[in-house]
Amino acid sequence: MKEGPDIAQIGxxxxxxxxxNMLAALTGGRALTATELAGVGGITVxxxxxxxxxxxxxxxxxxxxxxRHRYFTLADEAVARLIESMMGFAAGRGHLRHQxxxxxxxxxxxxxxxxxxxGDYGVRMLDSLIASGSIDAVGDGLALTxxxxxxxxxxxxxxxxxxxxxxxxxxxxxDWSERRAHLAxxxxxALLSSFLDKGWARRTxxxxxxxxxxxxxxxxxxxxxxxx
Amino acid sequence: MKEGPDIAQIGxxxxxxxxxNMLAALTGGRALTATELAGVGGITVxxxxxxxxxxxxxxxxxxxxxxRHRYFTLADEAVARLIESMMGFAAGRGHLRHQxxxxxxxxxxxxxxxxxxxGDYGVRMLDSLIASGSIDAVGDGLALTxxxxxxxxxxxxxxxxxxxxxxxxxxxxxDWSERRAHLAxxxxxALLSSFLDKGWARRTxxxxxxxxxxxxxxxxxxxxxxxx
DNA sequence: TTCATAGTTCGATCGTAACCGAAGCATCGC
DNA sequence: GCGATGCTTCGGTTACGATCGAACTATGAA
Numbered sequence: 001m002k003e004g005p006d007i008a009q010i011g012x013x014x015x016x017x018x019x020x021n022m023l024a025a026l027t028g029g030r031a032l033t034a035t036e037l038a039g040v041g042g043i044t045v046x047x048x049x050x051x052x053x054x055x056x057x058x059x060x061x062x063x064x065x066x067x068r069h070r071y072f073t074l075a076d077e078a079v080a081r082l083i084e085s086m087m088g089f090a091a092g093r094g095h096l097r098h099q100x101x102x103x104x105x106x107x108x109x110x111x112x113x114x115x116x117x118x119g120d121y122g123v124r125m126l127d128s129l130i131a132s133g134s135i136d137a138v139g140d141g142l143a144l145t146x147x148x149x150x151x152x153x154x155x156x157x158x159x160x161x162x163x164x165x166x167x168x169x170x171x172x173x174x175d176w177s178e179r180r181a182h183l184a185x186x187x188x189x190a191l192l193s194s195f196l197d198k199g200w201a202r203r204t205x206x207x208x209x210x211x212x213x214x215x216x217x218x219x220x221x222x223x224x225x226x227x228x
Numbered sequence: 229m230k231e232g233p234d235i236a237q238i239g240x241x242x243x244x245x246x247x248x249n250m251l252a253a254l255t256g257g258r259a260l261t262a263t264e265l266a267g268v269g270g271i272t273v274x275x276x277x278x279x280x281x282x283x284x285x286x287x288x289x290x291x292x293x294x295x296r297h298r299y300f301t302l303a304d305e306a307v308a309r310l311i312e313s314m315m316g317f318a319a320g321r322g323h324l325r326h327q328x329x330x331x332x333x334x335x336x337x338x339x340x341x342x343x344x345x346x347g348d349y350g351v352r353m354l355d356s357l358i359a360s361g362s363i364d365a366v367g368d369g370l371a372l373t374x375x376x377x378x379x380x381x382x383x384x385x386x387x388x389x390x391x392x393x394x395x396x397x398x399x400x401x402x403d404w405s406e407r408r409a410h411l412a413x414x415x416x417x418a419l420l421s422s423f424l425d426k427g428w429a430r431r432t433x434x435x436x437x438x439x440x441x442x443x444x445x446x447x448x449x450x451x452x453x454x455x456x
Numbered sequence: 457t458t459c460a461t462a463g464t465t466c467g468a469t470c471g472t473a474a475c476c477g478a479a480g481c482a483t484c485g486c
Numbered sequence: 487g488c489g490a491t492g493c494t495t496c497g498g499t500t501a502c503g504a505t506c507g508a509a510c511t512a513t514g515a516a
Contacts, residue, residue, distance in 0.1 A: 261462080261463090274464075276463095277464055296461065
């Protein structure tokens, strides 16, 4: 009754389908304009505007105006984690939006989760890093090993730079499609960035899925093998 | 729009103040009757009944009828984690139910979080276990060491028994009042149970707070010291 | 059997919030 | 300056859901 923080407010914010859709879309990590968000929410811009104002007042979103556009993003990583964790929970209970099935196979294979790689490929990458001794997994926590730091340098990722940020280097994030952990944190972000930079993969316009090129696919599978 | 699980449903379930209050109360871990839950929700039994039916249909609650009572509990630990994580999130944004202040000091000192100890004492216990080398912390994951297993046996906790359950032994759980981790999982549960069994502490009737006796307080602080 | 307690179902009321059309600002391109 | 585009604010409609009184079912006690 009177004890503790107020869950109901944020629950209600997420509880509206239009808002939930917008938040889910923003989990894709890229900033979206009010009009785009109205599209994903299936509502008019006027309605979207009031929704966005509420979400911002609730601290879930921030906006950045740029010219005559307003770009909305999730307020911070904590929001992204909350949304993803709710997705995981919902998926586990069968609260799927439109029934099961290998829906959107591209999305299950590889997609972006705020700023890092998720889906089948995300899970595979973490599994492989653990198997090769680059990352230590204890319970549900992750830590980079010295070997891992060396290996990463070989593929052009300087871990020292990443450590300077306040953000944790490794963090595990639960995947709603695979129901297994994948790598988040600044290292997860750096790895995905490097794949994009190398041209191995690219983001798609309207979806959260990540498309690997044939060559990128080959390189990725070679770099992150899984033993049979 | 069409991709992924449906967050809005569970958001809406949690989004109603009466339901949120009931869920928060059930985070206390003990089963409550419909009438009791109506009390904490501040509504009549009829209304509570429909709310409870919705929560059950949504997979958040289960009920067990016993005589003419119906006891409701959270469906499983995942629900408890979801609620606690939302509380942590809400607390971080200042979404407090009734303004700040050292509200309910007893609750901040020690309270139950589903089935384990949270609050100041919960955080202290985990800190101490890590400092003494009983638990390894890697990232945000926890693992019991051999030394820890021995130490626990000395205070009457047989870790072997706990391992048999499918539930993870150690798990870290984020505290909304302290904003730091405390120990959950079957070990967290076992530790709290042992404190209650020993008579060091007892649960209170209507609140989630845990009251330590003077003697229990002394023993607890001696058992889990923190270096200055 | 009858009465009391616990809970659900029904029906009706009421408030709130989602929604859109239209109008109002702001910014850009010209 | 002008019109076009992106977004917000206003006003009014509508629909859904939370709420409770009252009636109904189930269990237990006497």
